[in-house]
Amino acid sequence: MKFQVPKPILFSSIALVIIFLCILGFWQIERNEWKQNLIDEKNINTSLEPLNPSTIDSIDKNLLDYRRISVEGKWDFSYPFFLGNKVRKNNLGEEIIIPFLLADNSGAILTNRGWYPVSERQKIIEKLKENQSGTLEGLIRVTEYTGKKTSNGVWTAFDRESIGKELPYDIKEWVVFEGKEKTNYKDNSAYPIQGWVVYTSTTPHIEYALTWFGLAIVLLIVTIARFIKKQRPRNSTQSQQSD
CATH class of the missing domain: 2.40.50 (OB fold (Dihydrolipoamide Acetyltransferase, E2P))
Structure with missing residues (x-):
């Protein structure tokens, strides 16, 4: 006898997985917003006038970054x-x-x-x-x-x-x-190579979010498709019996 998972348990499990995937997607969106705010904060710091000894000691250490x-x-x-x-x-x-x-x-x-x-x-x-x-x-x-x-x-x-x-x-x-800000990553022949770049993020949070949402949508579509496929033979059999 072939074992089958009861439908309520099966659908509940699938629903939980879909919800979990969506949560991961929204978390990546929140992470992206947080990272963008951090980038703006660091870039604002970089755009300010250079600090000198008369002002630097009066600023909180955590506000000195960049x-x-x-x-x-x-x-x-x-x-x-x-x-x-x-x-x-x-x-x-x-x-x-x-x-x-x-x-x-x-x-x-x-x-x-x-x-x-x-x-x-x-x-x-x-x-x-x-x-x-x-x-x-x-x-x-x-x-x-x-x-x-x-x-x-x-x-x-x-x-x-x-x-x-x-x-x-x-x-x-x-x-x-x-050094000064480097606008490109090309090395030169003058050593030592000095300089710095503005704060950026290389983590593709939006791409990650789209991936999680995409997986949730695919799982939902596959589940609906299999449910419809199973329902069709049953409806066909019931129709033949009534004839």
């Missing part, structure tokens, strides 16, 4: 840090982190000074040392990454807190990526 900065000071090349395994166009490279000592003695800023091929490390250090002091211009990032220092002295991530423990002075609770 703000531009322009401050005076000098570079401390006694403590270079390197972020390894940074690949660009199939070229293995690394990024160099140099502390920037503020001119008003209010602390130091861990600064990402750009990317270069691994083989160019010593040349890059010598090039950067040509300017021991000056103006730091770049983008503030308020992020917390977890990294560690490997046996060859290279860090796996820009771990501000851990790197800061190796310094004899206090550092700011945020970091800076040196």
Whole structure:
């Protein structure tokens, strides 16, 4: 005897699946709206005037993310840090982190000074040392990454807190990526490659939402089609019996 799931249970299960798929679709729409608001917030921050020492300390740390900065000071090349395994166009490279000592003695800023091929490390250090002091211009990032220092002295991530423990002075609770806004992703031959891009989202929330809604619609259509298909033979049999 062929086992059949009772229709009430079957239809209830299908209905629950359809509802669940729709919930996922609406959740993706909400996520998209939240992400768009976040993008607008970050881009507004980026469009504001660069911060300087007289204003930066009066702003809450959480409001500093994606703000531009322009401050005076000098570079401390006694403590270079390197972020390894940074690949660009199939070229293995690394990024160099140099502390920037503020001119008003209010602390130091861990600064990402750009990317270069691994083989160019010593040349890059010598090039950067040509300017021991000056103006730091770049983008503030308020992020917390977890990294560690490997046996060859290279860090796996820009771990501000851990790197800061190796310094004899206090550092700011945020970091800076040196350079100006990059309007394209094309690399150039001038190392280190510096700069930053405006905040964007690469997650296709709307496409995900359409996928979930599409699956719900397909399941609904298949269910209705199978129900109609099963009903037709039964109606045909009843018609023949009445004849």
